[in-house]
Amino acid sequence: MKQFFRYWLPPLAWMGLIFFFSAQPDLPSAPGPWLDTLLKKIGHALGYGILAWLYLRLLVARRLLVARRLLVARRLLVARRALRGRFRHPAAARAIALCLTMAYALSDEYHQTFVPGRNGTLWDVGVDGLGALGAMLLAQRLQRRQTTARQETGAQ
Numbered sequence: 777m778k779q780f781f782r783y784w785l786p787p788l789a790w791m792g793l794i795f796f797f798s799a800q801p802d803l804p805s806a807p808g809p810w811l812d813t814l815l816k817k818i819g820h821a822l823g824y825g826i827l828a829w830l831y832l833r834l835l836v837a838r839r840l841l842v843a844r845r846l847l848v849a850r851r852l853l854v855a856r857r858a859l860r861g862r863f864r865h866p867a868a869a870r871a872i873a874l875c876l877t878m879a880y881a882l883s884d885e886y887h888q889t890f891v892p893g894r895n896g897t898l899w900d901v902g903v904d905g906l907g908a909l910g911a912m913l914l915a916q917r918l919q920r921r922q923t924t925a926r927q928e929t930g931a932q
């Protein structure tokens with residue numbers, strides 16, 4: 777239950793928040809139309825970037841939990857490496873997080889087609905995808921920094 781609240785609840789709650797705002801027929805607007813569009817697109821990108829990061833966090837945690845179980849059974853050397861944070865394929869976790877985010881973005885835009893005064897567009901899905909991609913590129917960069925720092929610390 778502790779794992780649910782720590783890893784599963786944040787992305788589910790964030791998805792609920794996105795759904796809530798998507799279901800609003802009329803959101804407040806900024807003074808100018810160009811500023812309104814800009815702020816909404818930035819909001820889309822940030823919102824879905826956060827969702828992608830939460831998915832990645834969940835996927836990495838799930839992998840660690842599985843690795844711990846395997847380590848207890850002492851079946852695989854890979855489990856020990858994963859437990860120490862050396863994932864064999866961290867890019868796979870980022871790709872899965874990106875795909876999950878895009879799937880939710882598509883479903884959210886479809887949902888908006890049923891809300892009076894709103895419309896779902898592929899343009900918004902693209903902006904959502906750019907936000908998620910940005911979050912995954914940031915996660916990759918942070919992971920590389922951690923790996924480099926560990927190697928430098930271990931080498932000294």
